[in-house]
Amino acid sequence: MSDPATDPAFDYAPVGLALLEHRIIKRCNLLFAEIFDASPEALCETPIAALYPSAEDYQRIGEILQLPESQSGIYHDERIMRRTSGALFWCRVRGRSLDGARPFQAGVWSFADLSEERPVVSLTPREREVAILTCRGLSAKEIGLKLDLSYRTVETHRARLLVKFNAKKLPELVAKLSGMPL
Template sequence: MDVQPQLDYRQVFTLAPAGLCISQWRVIAQANARLESIFRYPPGQLNDTDFDALYPTGRDVARGAEGAATALNARGIYACERIMKRLDGELFWCRLIGRSLTPAEPLASCIWTFEDLSAPHPVSPALSDREREIALLIAEGKTSKMVARHLNLSPRTVEMYRSRLMAKFSSNTSSGLAGRLMRPGEH
């Protein structure tokens, strides 16, 4: 008879190759070593950290919290690619996927995975906060009107920013700009 060894799930969580954490009301209750490495936190320092510390600006915090709450309430799962902030202030693209562990209160307890996308998608430091905010929405495939509505701006203002981004990323079309935003190293 072949006896299988008992899995130590705490060790699996701690040593997983993906950044993982358990959150309670958007506060990290437990982070694994890979997540600490991605965000450049010393061992144990991400625990009890509010998710707000991982976002570049207050606007990013609000958008992330609103998007997560909406998706978790509707489907119990949330996924996105967004710019996040390491402990040293460096910005980077990150894939974030979360699942609620408490369907009746979706944000009460969640498990999250984080994937550092900075190698294939470096963040251009030459972008202002507003340009970065608009670039994120364009990279999601939103039109200027949708971006304007989302950010409470006029479509003309968004078009001005889109033109500026197209010049910075050497793109002649909006679809080309969206592609360059997701692959900025290729321009």
């Protein structure tokens, strides 16, 4: 077995990999460092929070990881992340904690840069919530109940999303939000 500190399979993997302990980067590979515009050495001991677009996004993902349905220890999503240069980009994130009951103790995470397929559009936190729930197939009324908004307010947010993503109808918006080909 090779030494994990010098494992070429880890270092040269075709996806960005990071080993985290208590949400702090303990080790990352070359592609992870390239994705986030830094060297592996510069990212070592960096809190992963530094790579989120906001403290609210970092907090929200942390809360999701502690939900009962996340206790399997496996998690994946697509989200906006922040490079060390400050540039925002879409990223596919997959992770597995070594102990599902303690998701932050230790885990391995993969990161894939989706910026070629999905450019970043500036969204308010509420627009982001409505967009996520829309992609999950919820109706305006269901989103309104979940977010404590009137369905008309949800429709207003959806109308703004249609304009921002240059989509004519809701299915086209969902396709653009999910990165699916039209």
